Amino acid sequence: MSISESYPPAFRRVTNDENPPATPVIVQGKDINIPVIDLERLDKEILREACKEWGIFRLENHGVPLALTSRLQEISESLLSLPFEKKRELFAAVKSPLSYFWGTPALNRSGDALKRGAQASNLTMLEGFNVPLSSLSSLSKLPTSTCCDDDAQEEPKLESFRVLMEEYGKHITRIAVSLFEAIAQTLNLELSGNRRSEYLSESTGLIRVYRYPQSSEEAAREALGMEVHTDSSVISILREDESGGLEIMKGEEWFCVKPVANTLIVNLGDMMQAISDDEYKSVTHRVKKRNRKTERHSVCYFVFPKRDCVIKSSNYKLFTYSDFEAQVQADVQSLGTKIGLPRFNPNSPLFL
Numbered sequence: 001m002s003i004s005e006s007y008p009p010a011f012r013r014v015t016n017d018e019n020p021p022a023t024p025v026i027v028q029g030k031d032i033n034i035p036v037i038d039l040e041r042l043d044k045e046i047l048r049e050a051c052k053e054w055g056i057f058r059l060e061n062h063g064v065p066l067a068l069t070s071r072l073q074e075i076s077e078s079l080l081s082l083p084f085e086k087k088r089e090l091f092a093a094v095k096s097p098l099s100y101f102w103g104t105p106a107l108n109r110s111g112d113a114l115k116r117g118a119q120a121s122n123l124t125m126l127e128g129f130n131v132p133l134s135s136l137s138s139l140s141k142l143p144t145s146t147c148c149d150d151d152a153q154e155e156p157k158l159e160s161f162r163v164l165m166e167e168y169g170k171h172i173t174r175i176a177v178s179l180f181e182a183i184a185q186t187l188n189l190e191l192s193g194n195r196r197s198e199y200l201s202e203s204t205g206l207i208r209v210y211r212y213p214q215s216s217e218e219a220a221r222e223a224l225g226m227e228v229h230t231d232s233s234v235i236s237i238l239r240e241d242e243s244g245g246l247e248i249m250k251g252e253e254w255f256c257v258k259p260v261a262n263t264l265i266v267n268l269g270d271m272m273q274a275i276s277d278d279e280y281k282s283v284t285h286r287v288k289k290r291n292r293k294t295e296r297h298s299v300c301y302f303v304f305p306k307r308d309c310v311i312k313s314s315n316y317k318l319f320t321y322s323d324f325e326a327q328v329q330a331d332v333q334s335l336g337t338k339i340g341l342p343r344f345n346p347n348s349p350l351f352l
């Protein structure tokens, strides 16, 4: 099987060099070193500075075993390299909470792609699996499909993926909770009662495993792997491979964040920005693959407030996380893009 048979059909034209879509050339940012935080020796001053000036940092000594991330990457790559139709069938057939998506990272709560408005022609060159962690742990084993004999060969792989994901999910949740508590201290945030678990609700934790395909030189100059955005989360934690491509906006400029083995990248999301009264930044970022000869694989964890948690912030009207999520989805559907926090800021022209 050629590699392109494992890509969604809509990607094949772009990866084959024939007629790449005519879109503006995207200039690649300069290299930059982001702040480094050592989780074993957390320095609150460095953490405060990183959250305030950058909204993103590299995490060292995070305690996730290298063997676990390597095995997770291996099994994810193996599942993602199955033929396109197979991936669709397999994930639909096992009726699990896991879902397979491609062409857009904008999904609804059930993991289905949102229909996009105005910019619907912008195909995003990525595919992946969406894994809501809480439903994963309630499934002791993935149900066996009765669909087709072929699937039987892949199901053990899917089951190993589930087991590894669950283990990885526990580590990454532990990291998110300790970082959130440390960040809250740097803000003197009052976390009495249930406030911590309302702001950072472990049960909302979600992991996405992404594959960004190879592409021709021509397309490489033109296509973005993931469009410019901020995350809606409180905290996001990324594990990327060595191929590079993550870029952040600092000031008015784009910069490339180079991969460093066995570290994680933590970025603050919109909810952290709101909770901090805009003291801390939800970093604007995108993925532009540097090396189009290889695929890029990444694993990204997102954690959110409880759905009905009211976000109180002096710069925004009161809103619940559910209100925010519904607004993002409505904007993606009608405008083709997320507006995010400005919708809730009475001083913004985009305020609703």
Ligand SMILES: O=C(O)CCC(=O)C(=O)O
Binding pocket: 105, 208, 210, 226, 231, 238, 240, 246, 285, 287, 298, 299, 300
């Ligand atoms: O794949 C990556 O490196 C980044 C993914 C990302 O920014 C996201 O999923 O929000």
Ligand SMILES: [Fe+2]
Binding pocket: 229, 230, 231, 236, 285
């Ligand atoms: Fe992101």
